[in-house]
Amino acid sequence: MQVFEAQPPTRQRTCRALGHGCAIMCRFPLIGIDHKSGTYMRIEYEQLANSGRVAWNVDGDHPSDLLRVLVGFGRGCVLHGKTTSLPVLIPLRGHVRVSEGGNVQRTLARGELFVAxxxxxxxxxxxxxxxxxxxxANPALWRRLIGSSTDVLLPDPVLLPAVHGADREIRRVAVRLxxxxxxxxxxxADAVAAALVFTDLLVDLQSDFEPLVGRCPGRTLSQRRSVFLRLKRVRNYMESEGNVDLGITxxxxxxxxxxxxxxxxFCAVYGETPHAVLVEQHLRRAHRLVNDTSLTISEIATVAGFEDRCAFARxxxxxxxxxxxVVRAYGQGAGRDAA
Known part of the structure; x- marks a missing residue:
């Protein structure tokens, strides 16, 4: 188990413009970590605003001792490129559009947390x-952060890609950081403490996957997590917006x-067939569209991925x-009553 403690830093705050617009990066080095090795965790804080654009790997490969904290606000702020570290995204207000690999898209809102x-x-x-x-943060640093509060040594992948619910507690800790x-x-000292508490809460969210990982084939935890990661990629795709039924092949x-x-x-881990999961995701999306848009029912059936309206209705x-x-009429009536 490692001990995290803030060290008296020789601090130099440096700020510079990034990309287009008003993207400002402020760097804060030297926050102590791991007394045994004498190494440090560095924290870089960045603001991205007013249609600013910045790449994930603005400085090349992500150092193993760096925790990068970035806040975006305002319309059109863009983070883009190939991730060279493990990102955790938390919307604090409004909606954020996420595109993965160009073909998987999702919209995240306050109350959600996304591990890419x-x-x-x-x-x-x-x-x-x-x-x-x-x-x-680099996977090595995430592993060290996790290891600071638990003796469990997680094999790769140290964090599994997923969309979690983000309650008020984890959002408040993130804002505190x-x-x-x-x-x-x-x-x-408070930054280090907040980073540790946030990591603990993130591990709690990821612990929901432990029973599923346990059902995966493999003799070691590393093998089982690797299998689950492959299945989770498919599940994440099914849960994304605009997904297409690729078929079993x-x-x-x-x-x-x-x-x-x-x-x-897939059936052994999730307890249902891929087709059943995909249909459930299509129906959930259709339900949101019925309540939140003015599309006709036929249009909703098509957008949600149903080729036959009768099959959709059933x-x-x-x-x-x-x-x-009926669902739409009830929702509209409730809206009028509230007004």
Whole structure:
């Protein structure tokens, strides 16, 4: 177990413009970590605003001792490029659009937390008056942060890609971290404490996957986590917006499995077939569109991925107990009553 402690820093705050617009990076070095090795964790704080653009790897490869804290606010802020570290994204206000690899898109809102996968093309765009926070660290540093409060040594991947619910507690800790590193003068001890508490809460969220990892084939934890990562990529794709039914062959290729092996592993881990999961995601999206848009029911059926409206109507009523028309009418009536 490692001990984290703020060291009296010889601090030099440096700020410079990044990209287009008003993207400002403020660097805060030397926050202590790991007394045994005598190394340090550095924290860099950055602000991205007013349509600013910055790459994930603005300085090349991500150092193993660096925690990068970035806050974006305002319309059109963009983080883009190939991730060279493990990013954790938390919308604090409004909505954030995320594009993974160019073909997987999702919209995140306040109350959600997104763990991305390292080494992929990832673009994050703030919408409207959105405020969002990104924490980036090398897998080695995430592992050391996790190891500071637990004796469990997680094999790769140290964090699994997923969208989690982010309750008020973890959002407040994230804001506390930002305030600690951006204050003048900064509060190193509080920044370290906030980073550790945030990591603990993130580990708690990821612990929901432990039963699923346990169902994966493999003799070691590393092998089982590797299998789960491959299946999770498919599940994440199914849960994204605008997903297309790739068929068993396409999903198996995404997971790097044969079709038969993929179906068998997916059912063993998730307890349902890939087709059932995909239909459920389509129905959930249709339900949101019924309540939040003025699209016709036929248009919603098409957008949600159903080629046959009759099949959509049957599936929708079976899942939600009412037709889409009734659900829309009830929602509109509730809105008028509230007004």
């Amino acid at each position: 996968e390292i080494g992929q093309e990832l673009q994050v765009i703030g919408q409207g008056a959105a405020v969002w926070l990104v924490l980036l 930002v305030r600690s590193v951006s204050a003048e003068p900064s509060n190193d 396409g999903f198996a290729r995404m997971a790097n499995y044969s079709p038969c092996h993929f179906v068998r592993a 599936s929708f009523k079976r899942r939600f107990g009412q037709t889409a028309t």
